[in-house]
Amino acid sequence: MQPPAERYSVPRSFILSGDPVQTVTYIYTSPDNLFAxxxxxxxxxxxxxxxxxxxxxxxxxxxxxxxDAEGSSRTYRAGDAFVTPKGFSGTWDVIAPIKKHFTWYGSGE
Structure with a gap:
């Protein structure tokens, strides 16, 4: 059984346009919280x-x-896969409602 999705909103100060309401469903989180x-x-x-x-x-x-922060952009669509490195800073412009599978590693600090 999959856990329920948690709904949250991007902090108002981060929103540049629209209403990018988000949900996240964690399927796995390691005991040390370094992998999910x-x-x-x-x-x-x-x-x-x-x-x-x-x-x-x-x-x-x-x-x-x-x-990214330097202004380089890439468009990703269903089927595309990529890695965002720790420390990435930039914008996400969701132009069609998006659903992604993610795995992350690190402490988030």
């Missing part, structure tokens, strides 16, 4: 983000434009 895997969803909107952990991402549904 799960499903994340997000509604349409653009927001600033800072990754405190290295994260593997596979887009299951939707479309997002990820732009």
């Amino acid at each position: 895997a799960g499903i994340w969803t997000c509604e349409i909107g653009k927001f600033r983000i800072d990754f405190g952990r290295a994260e593997f991402i596979q887009i299951l549904e939707g479309e997002v434009i990820v732009t």
Whole structure:
């Protein structure tokens, strides 16, 4: 049985447009909280983000434009997979409601 999704919102100060309400469902979290895997969803909107952990991402549904702090951007759609390194800073512009599978590693500090 899969645990229930937790709903949350991006802090208002991080939102650049839209209402990117999100959910996360953790399928696994290691006992030391250094590794986790799960499903994340997000509604349409653009927001600033800072990754405190290295994260593997596979887009299951939707479309997002990820732009780093230097202004380089890439568009990811269903079927695409990529890694966001610890320390990444930039924006996520969700242009079609997105669902991703994620695994992350690190302390988040």
